[in-house]
Amino acid sequence: MLAFLTAQPDVLVTRETIVASVWDANWFGPIKTLDTHVSALWHKFGDVLTIQAVRGAGFQPLHDNTSLGVMTLRPTPRCAPS
Incomplete structure (x- = not known):
């Protein structure tokens, strides 16, 4: 799954696509x-x-330009309901 998600940085991948x-x-x-x-x-x-x-x-792997092309992994915080 790691290889699949990081193959195309900055591309949103749906849950269904990942599972399939x-x-x-x-x-x-x-x-x-x-x-x-x-x-x-x-x-x-x-x-x-x-x-x-x-x-x-789904999920979107993000390319981190500040770390010389290395990708960084952390969950995004949820937005509070308005």
Whole structure:
């Protein structure tokens, strides 16, 4: 999943695309499994990779230009309801 998400930095990838590409198009299970795996990536690679969770859409790996081309990973804070 890490290789799939970081193959195209700055491109929003839908949850359905990730599940179909990383697991199997016929995979049946809770979508929370994907969230659990992304959370594990956030914790494991917290200093070198940023994957932004886009609510209702999917995930977007972000390229960090300040670290000489290295990607940084941390969850984005949720917005407070207005």
